[in-house]
Amino acid sequence: MKYIYLSLMALCSTVLLPAQIIDRSKAPKPGPAPVINIADPASFTLPNGLKVFVVTNTKLPQVSATLTIDRDPLLEGEKAGMLSMAGSLMRRGTSKMDKATLDESVDFLGGELGASATSVSASSLKGNFPKLLQLMADVALRPSFSNAELEKIRTQTLSGLAQAKDDPNSIAGNVSGALVYGKNHPYGEFETEQTVKNVTVADIKSYHSTYWKPNIAYLIFVGDITSNEAMKLATEHFGSWTRGDVPKKQYAEVKQPAKTLIAVVDRPSSVQSVISISSPVNLQPGTPDAIPTSVMGNVLGGGFSSRLNQNLREKYAFTYGAGGGVSTDRLVGSFRASASVRNEKTDSAVGQFLYEFNRIRNEAASDSEVTALKNYMSGGFARSLENAATVANFALNVARYNLPKDYYRTYLTKLNAVTPANVQAMANKYVPVNNLVITIVGNAKEIAAGLSKYGDVKFFDINGNEVAPPTEKKVDANVTATSVLQKAIEAYGGETAIAAIKDATLKGSVSMMGQAMQYEQKHVMPGGYSAVVKMGPMELMKQSKNGSEYSAAMQGTKQEVSADDKAQLDAKAALYDERYYLSNAAVKLNLKGIESVDGKDAYDIEIVTPEGSSFHAFYDVKTGLKVQEMRQQEVGPMGKVNVTTLYKEYKEFNGVKIPVQIVIDLGVMKQDISITEVKINAGLSASEL
Structure with a gap:
C-alpha cells in the first residue's frame, strides 16, 4: 500500500506539472515577507496610572488576567532570596482568607491563580472570572504576609539550596553570574543559607508597599471579554489602588573582562x-x-x-x-x-x-x-500568533x-x-x-x-x-584499600554485630522529578535480597537474589540479568557490600588516593569486579563510613550514564548503622531515597523476598 501511494504521488507530480523546464540546481527566489495583520489591543489607563490592555478572543469561554509591575532590577544584598519568597508569600493568604481558604476558593471556581515578586495572574471560565479577579486583586493588593507561612517558605527554600550545593549546573550559574556581573549587581548575586535566614516579614512588607504601585503596572485581559467589561472589572478591583513614587535604580556599567x-x-x-x-x-x-x-x-x-x-x-x-x-x-x-x-x-x-x-x-x-x-524563526513567529496571549x-x-x-x-x-x-x-x-x-x-x-x-x-x-588550587593529599603509608573497607565495617557496627543480623527490612520513599514512590528493601541472610519501588499499588521496579536465582523486572516486564548485574546483587545481598568484596578473592581493590566529598576528605577505592567492570567507592577518612559511590551503568533508554550515589546520613538500628538519606544522581535527574522504617531480626523468610 505504501508503494502504491508513493507511486500515485509520483504520477500526479508528473502529470500536473506545467510543461516547462525547472532548474532544480537553484533555489527559488524568496518572495516578499508577508504582511502580518496584528490588531492593536484595546487599551486605557485608569486615573491612578494603571495601564490596561484587552485582547478579545471568543473562541473559548475563558478569560485570563495578568498584572505586571515594571520596576528596575533590585539588589537584595544580605537579603538575597527575599524577592522570590515575597512572590510565594503573596499567594499564601490575604487579609480576608488564609492559604487553605484561598486555595479552596480558587478550586471551587475552577480557576488558576499564581503570584511572583512582580506579577499576579488568574484564569478561569468567563462565568467565574469576576469572582476570581476579586481573589487576584486581594492577593496583589491585600496579602496577609503571614509569618507562619514565611517560615514554611523559608524551610522549602533552604531545602532547595541544600540540593543546589550538589548540582553542578546551579553551581555554574551562581559562580558565572558572580564573576561576570559582580556580587554587587542584581544579576550577579545569589541566595545563600544566611541571606535566606535574614529575610523577615517586615522586609517583604516594605518591598510590597514600595514597589507595588499602579503607575508602574500593566493589567492585561485576554479571552472572552470586551473592553467595556474589562474597564468595569479593572475599575472595580484596582481603581482605588493608590499611586505613588517608586525608587529608580542605577548600577555601574558592567564591562567585559579585559582578557579571558x-x-x-x-x-x-x-x-x-x-x-x-x-x-x-x-x-x-x-x-x-x-x-x-x-x-x-x-x-x-x-x-x-x-x-x-x-x-x-x-x-x-x-x-x-x-x-x-x-x-x-x-x-x-x-x-x-x-x-x-x-x-x-x-x-x-x-x-x-x-x-x-x-x-x-x-x-x-x-x-x-x-x-x-x-x-x-518565521514559522515560530507565525505559530505564536495563534495564541491570543502573544498579542497581549x-x-x-x-x-x-x-x-x-x-x-x-x-x-x-x-x-x-x-x-x-x-x-x-x-x-x-x-x-x-x-x-x-x-x-x-x-x-x-x-x-x-x-x-x-x-x-x-x-x-x-x-x-x-x-x-587556592586543589592539591593532591598524601595517603598514610599504613593505609591500604583492604584496611579502608575493614574500617568501614567497624564504623557500621563491627563484624560481630553485623553477623548477628539474620534478616532486615528497610522501608521508605523515593522522590524523582516531583513524583513520590514507595521503597522497600529486604535481606534474608545469607544471600537473600530484594528491592521494590512502587507507585501506589503499581510495581515499577523489582530486583532480587535468592540463593543462586537472580531476577529483575520493570513495570512487570522481566529484564535480562547480566553477569555484572549479578555481581551487584551479590554485593547488595551482603547488606554491607564491603563484606562481599573482602571475602571474594576475585574482586580487586585499589586505593587511588584522597578526594573531597561534601567538603570532607574521603579515601577513593577503585573496586574491580570478577567480570572486569570497575567503580569507585569513597570512605570518610575520619568516620570510616561510605559517603559516595560512582559507576557507569545502563539506565533504560538513556543508555550508559554516570551514576553517583551519595550517602548523606546514617542512623543506628540494633547496634548497626544504616544509610537513611541517599541521593542517586543520574546527571539529568536525581533520585532521593529516604528510609523511615528499619526492622532487624523480625523473622523474615526467603519466601517473602
Whole structure:
C-alpha cells in the first residue's frame, strides 16, 4: 500500500506539472515577507496610572488576567532570596482568607491563580472570572504576609539550596553570574543559607508597599471579554489602588573582562564537566541589532542544527547537546554558551567552543544556512500568533521597552532582510573571543591541566570566592584499600554485630522529578535480597537474589540479568557490600588516593569486579563510613550514564548503622531515597523476598 501511494504521488507530480523546464540546481527566489495583520489591543489607563490592555478572543469561554509591575532590577544584598519568597508569600493568604481558604476558593471556581515578586495572574471560565479577579486583586493588593507561612517558605527554600550545593549546573550559574556581573549587581548575586535566614516579614512588607504601585503596572485581559467589561472589572478591583513614587535604580556599567578568565570550581565527584561561557554585551530589546543578532545566535547555538551542537555533539561526541546565543536586556544583555562534557574532553570542548566563536566572526554564514534559520524563526513567529496571549505580550513589550507601534507588524519584514553579511557583522559585535568568563564545574585534578592555553586559570568555591588550587593529599603509608573497607565495617557496627543480623527490612520513599514512590528493601541472610519501588499499588521496579536465582523486572516486564548485574546483587545481598568484596578473592581493590566529598576528605577505592567492570567507592577518612559511590551503568533508554550515589546520613538500628538519606544522581535527574522504617531480626523468610 505504501508503494502504491508513493507511486500515485509520483504520477500526479508528473502529470500536473506545467510543461516547462525547472532548474532544480537553484533555489527559488524568496518572495516578499508577508504582511502580518496584528490588531492593536484595546487599551486605557485608569486615573491612578494603571495601564490596561484587552485582547478579545471568543473562541473559548475563558478569560485570563495578568498584572505586571515594571520596576528596575533590585539588589537584595544580605537579603538575597527575599524577592522570590515575597512572590510565594503573596499567594499564601490575604487579609480576608488564609492559604487553605484561598486555595479552596480558587478550586471551587475552577480557576488558576499564581503570584511572583512582580506579577499576579488568574484564569478561569468567563462565568467565574469576576469572582476570581476579586481573589487576584486581594492577593496583589491585600496579602496577609503571614509569618507562619514565611517560615514554611523559608524551610522549602533552604531545602532547595541544600540540593543546589550538589548540582553542578546551579553551581555554574551562581559562580558565572558572580564573576561576570559582580556580587554587587542584581544579576550577579545569589541566595545563600544566611541571606535566606535574614529575610523577615517586615522586609517583604516594605518591598510590597514600595514597589507595588499602579503607575508602574500593566493589567492585561485576554479571552472572552470586551473592553467595556474589562474597564468595569479593572475599575472595580484596582481603581482605588493608590499611586505613588517608586525608587529608580542605577548600577555601574558592567564591562567585559579585559582578557579571558577560566574559572574552575573543583567538584571531585564529577565525571563530567559543566562548561558555562558568558560575557556581558550592550544590547537592549527592540534596537536595530536585536533581530539580526537573534538570527546570528540561532546559527551559532540555537538548536540541534546549530554550529555548536553539530560540532560538539555530532562531530566530536563530546556532549548530548551544546548551545548558545545573545540575550537582550534593558540593563545589560549577555552572550552565553554552554555544554556538559566528559572530564577527559573538557579542554578539547573549550577549544571547539572558541573555534566556533571565531568561525562565525571570520567566515560569513552561507545563504542556505541563514535562509533556513529565518524560515524556522518565521514559522515560530507565525505559530505564536495563534495564541491570543502573544498579542497581549507584544503590546506589553511595546509599552515597556518604548518600541515602535508597528514593531511586531513589521517583524517578518525585518527578519527577511537579514543577510549573511548582517550575521557576520553581529557576530563581530556581540560574540567576544578574548573577553570571556569560562566557568567550569568539574574534577579539577582531571580537567585543569589542559585549560591554561585558553586563558588565566583560577579556582573558585561554590560561592564564587577565589581559592587556592586543589592539591593532591598524601595517603598514610599504613593505609591500604583492604584496611579502608575493614574500617568501614567497624564504623557500621563491627563484624560481630553485623553477623548477628539474620534478616532486615528497610522501608521508605523515593522522590524523582516531583513524583513520590514507595521503597522497600529486604535481606534474608545469607544471600537473600530484594528491592521494590512502587507507585501506589503499581510495581515499577523489582530486583532480587535468592540463593543462586537472580531476577529483575520493570513495570512487570522481566529484564535480562547480566553477569555484572549479578555481581551487584551479590554485593547488595551482603547488606554491607564491603563484606562481599573482602571475602571474594576475585574482586580487586585499589586505593587511588584522597578526594573531597561534601567538603570532607574521603579515601577513593577503585573496586574491580570478577567480570572486569570497575567503580569507585569513597570512605570518610575520619568516620570510616561510605559517603559516595560512582559507576557507569545502563539506565533504560538513556543508555550508559554516570551514576553517583551519595550517602548523606546514617542512623543506628540494633547496634548497626544504616544509610537513611541517599541521593542517586543520574546527571539529568536525581533520585532521593529516604528510609523511615528499619526492622532487624523480625523473622523474615526467603519466601517473602
